[in-house]
Amino acid sequence: MDIKSIQKELKTAKLTGEIFTLGNLFIGEDILPDENIILSLTGFSGSYAILFVTPSKSFLFVDGRYELQAKKEINTRQTEIVKLSEISFLNWLKKNYTATNTKIRYNPWVISLQDLKRYERALPKAEFIPISAPNFLLSKKKAKVFPHQKKFTGQTAKDKINGLARHIKQLGLDAFLVTSAANTSWLLNLRSNALPYSPIFRAYVLVEKNGNYKIFAENTDQTPSLPFKDLAKILPQYKNIGADFDTTPAIIENYAPTLKHTPDNTTLAKAIKNTTELKGMRNAHLRDGVALSKFIYWLSKNYKDKTETEVAEKLLSFRKKEPDFFSESFATIAGFGKNAAIVHYHAPEKKSAVLKKNSVLLLDSGGQYFDGTTDVTRTIALGTPSSDMIEKNTLVLKAHIALASAVFHQATSGNELDLIARQPLLKQGLDYEHGTGHGVGFFSDVHEGPARISIHAKHSAPLEKGMVTSIEPGYYKENAFGIRIENLYYVKPAKNPKFLTFEVLTLVPIDKKLINKYLLTPDEITWLNRYHRQVFLSLKKYLTKQELSWLKDACAPL
């Protein structure tokens, strides 16, 4: 399929245009390259875009991260780039298609019910027409499915499903269709090797109010499981059925016309880690800290003339030595010097930069372990960093400490915490153009809802006891260098248990060569010294003599 043949079809059928999104039937979750219809149609390889094709034109909607990349990757004579920073896709539709004869085609397996309803509200006079052969765009690659053992999860699938069943009953429903693969994975204690960085089992599960359930999955070795087309005959058997419209394909409403939008409360249950999961997270972070610290020591001796890609591979080799390691939790970002200023930098495999002295390496990486998921960023001085680098890294450290040591009320949402982190930077007229933190899954997606710490998430879910979040302020000086300091934390009661605070999980030294002590307050110095003492005491017994001697220095009080 190419854009021209689509345009021919649209012309013949007298249609206004067709919407293509970047995803398969697991809406909002990671996809494989052969599931990426926007990649195959345009060559655009970024992680977010919308493509709108009309009989004579086509438009690729991308956000600020991808404006430059899109320009390089696509044929701009064929497809026009529209900047989402200037207009939302919805407003663009509203602006251009107010006429009554507007007819827009879409694939109802990959557009969520929520989005379809948004389109319909935005263009009340338009007709939205599903494509004639809806396709869920799932890779043919067969995935292996395996249980996530109770010693890791702390709760059996049966208990989790019974909990959901009780909730279904309370809501007066007969059944609930879980369409988020991460939620299905958590609920069934199942995982798979389908994706490179997230071990989720890509499946739907239909749970009845009595606790019975049916799994829908394809191209996996899971038995029993039903093909997705069976939803068409099974869903009509229930009178009152709920699904979360944010993750449910529009086609499902055809199978269950009385389908009720019901926020999936598995999302919250999964986000609140139980004591077994938190213990696992601490253990996984200890091993991850050992691997990353060994790597940083190795780097200090060996960085010269290594490429960004080579050091990322070396880091992976350290992680692989740790027990219960499964995969990386995302593609490592190893950005040297000016590349560190690109927030979502991925070193090109062939032209990856060579590390040299007197600059910084920004290293954002993480691991999937059976007992937890990690995500950590350290900015490491190579040789002698500039005073500007030291000053900015110190401000970012102040930002990190400000939020890491914050105390807050129950029901506080992330947008109400974000500015605490940004104060040290904003007071100097500086800022970073990304969120301050995201929820993290348990041997699952490294980005997990419902909470996040961002000024843009005005209606995000509150942070609750047991949730895991990153804190990752940064500073980026274009064409010069970039700084980010990221730890994971879990939310716990504060000393006054009416309030909440953060407890650190990540155990990796923060580079003191990039800190100007005289810019820190006594409280900030105490925080850093305590953190380093904790890192040292936790890691010391897992290191060689040389590594230990390095760690002792790295963790010595300021």
Next chain:
Amino acid sequence: MDIKSIQKELKTAKLTGEIFTLGNLFIGEDILPDENIILSLTGFSGSYAILFVTPSKSFLFVDGRYELQAKKEINTRQTEIVKLSEISFLNWLKKNYTATNTKIRYNPWVISLQDLKRYERALPKAEFIPISAPNFLLSKKKAKVFPHQKKFTGQTAKDKINGLARHIKQLGLDAFLVTSAANTSWLLNLRSNALPYSPIFRAYVLVEKNGNYKIFAENTDQTPSLPFKDLAKILPQYKNIGADFDTTPAIIENYAPTLKHTPDNTTLAKAIKNTTELKGMRNAHLRDGVALSKFIYWLSKNYKDKTETEVAEKLLSFRKKEPDFFSESFATIAGFGKNAAIVHYHAPEKKSAVLKKNSVLLLDSGGQYFDGTTDVTRTIALGTPSSDMIEKNTLVLKAHIALASAVFHQATSGNELDLIARQPLLKQGLDYEHGTGHGVGFFSDVHEGPARISIHAKHSAPLEKGMVTSIEPGYYKENAFGIRIENLYYVKPAKNPKFLTFEVLTLVPIDKKLINKYLLTPDEITWLNRYHRQVFLSLKKYLTKQELSWLKDACAPL
């Protein structure tokens, strides 16, 4: 009218109950005692309550501030107190009145359209019946109306009205009915002496898209003006008419059945002060600072054996000497010792406490000047304060400085700033049970929307350049003492003009006898010293020799 006769009526008419709110046709604004139907029915004198009368019972809904007071003031054998901290009025209605034969009476002049619709949604099977002779509960006391001169307002009424007319046209409306008296006052540059603390002119104004307008007011000397009953024949003359349902009585929908809910954009225009208004605010705060500083000096010499009421009167006498003073902006809170721990304390006129040494006086007061409105709280040590008082006051000062020196993005709302102020207290396990700041009017209501700084205002309007807000963290130790430090600030661009920050208006020394310097960071000490230098330089030429010598000490660097 009394509760018994209402109950008799309800029984005869076979009604479920009747709702009484605390207000007149100017919904949400201050009222006079003879407009207070809840006071006349129950004896309750607090500033917020809902009364629900059924044929056999009656219920008074009050919030945490008034639970004790209600118990003292009302006949609890006749009327049951329901705590709003435990159940909202809406949820209480839902819980008790689900039957189809529910019939609830209300006065459509004093219930807003928004609230009526909320009741209707909460009880979809119930019938809401307006009382047979709707009454707007306006005092018969005749108010004097006077112009607010352009030298103060910086903009003519004509310009303001034309601005609104343009907006009306843009919205495709024929006319807009302004029902907020504060908005009417701003729009018409008119004020009155109707209320003791707010100089607003209590009127509606109907503005047409061509800029013509009609004023509706009663019991004032304003000419021309129409009686409110004329709305019944005038509103039907317009096809498309808008009003803000939050402040518009339910009865208005009878007169204009096609009435559209249109947020009153005068609210925002009024909140963003122009340069003349900001200059006035600075001048008014200078004079208010002179009056309050003279008072504090007087107090330091004369507090012994004075009552709370006497010192509040003395303070008023200092304010009265300042040019362009009109009235207090609210009833002064002068709380000594343990009375300072009562957030909304008002000294009882007869049994007002006597000031003694070795405690604190919390003084929250303000003035209405033709060129601005002030609101300031100082906590003043009398004799030698305890180390606990000093420690807690220093924490409150840290909280005040944290927010006063914050830098934030455009479109930041108050709930996203609140926790910055609370950090120094929350980190010690302490908190205060009130908001951190409120908008302030310009020779108008001392509490003015749409922005406020509160963790409870999850959907409050963003702070914008030119808005004036209080910052007023506190700490209250029951039966011991209370602390609050309140200044007013206006929002202005930060050094990096992409961001916003606060500029102080209030010019009154902060009592150093209550500060432990060793709990402050160098940045906090710098903030306080700079503030005191600004206070000293601003006030010095308006003081007597003795006052000046005291001010020099009071403002000397820490």
